[in-house]
Amino acid sequence: MKKRLLIVPFILALSLTACNSSDSNTNQNNSETQTQNETVQTETTENETAQSENEEAEKEETVPEPNTSEMVDYIYYQAKDEIETNGLSEEKRDEAVKFLVDNYPNYFVDNETMEKTMYYGCYLDIGCKDDELPYEDLGTDAYQVVKYVYRGAEKIEDNGTQENLKQIKESLNELGFNVN
Numbered sequence: 001m002k003k004r005l006l007i008v009p010f011i012l013a014l015s016l017t018a019c020n021s022s023d024s025n026t027n028q029n030n031s032e033t034q035t036q037n038e039t040v041q042t043e044t045t046e047n048e049t050a051q052s053e054n055e056e057a058e059k060e061e062t063v064p065e066p067n068t069s070e071m072v073d074y075i076y077y078q079a080k081d082e083i084e085t086n087g088l089s090e091e092k093r094d095e096a097v098k099f100l101v102d103n104y105p106n107y108f109v110d111n112e113t114m115e116k117t118m119y120y121g122c123y124l125d126i127g128c129k130d131d132e133l134p135y136e137d138l139g140t141d142a143y144q145v146v147k148y149v150y151r152g153a154e155k156i157e158d159n160g161t162q163e164n165l166k167q168i169k170e171s172l173n174e175l176g177f178n179v180n
Helices: 002-059 067-085 090-103 111-127 135-151 159-174
Strands: none
Touching: 067 111, 067 135, 090 111, 090 135, 090 159, 111 135, 135 159
């Protein structure tokens, strides 16, 4: 009986030690889990921030170098996106025609003028399909008159460029503008 009395407290002491040890392990495990969760949360936040920054960078348009085929394409797609997003605006159509009239035949004075000529040409070409007036032809010719000179593939004096200038003049005359 004495042995039982000694064994029972001994077993109880072992049980309590095991419980404390288990609690200690649980606390340690909880602490490790919390640290892991914080690390994962920090990494997730960092990844979300990096992803957000990448998305913003992608949204920012990268403008190609001037006087390249990429820039000519870029200008074309700007006009196309404008038409697809907002449709043809008579106000913008008239603005394009006015620019072409005001600058005829000096579309080649600088990059800004050539780029505007191409943009307005594309705007008219894309936006005025099946129009009864010669806006579409005017747009096609305005785009073509500049794009080769802009890239350095032709000179202003070349036959193709001069022919496009002549066609622009005819379209503008047909629209009621007298250009020389």
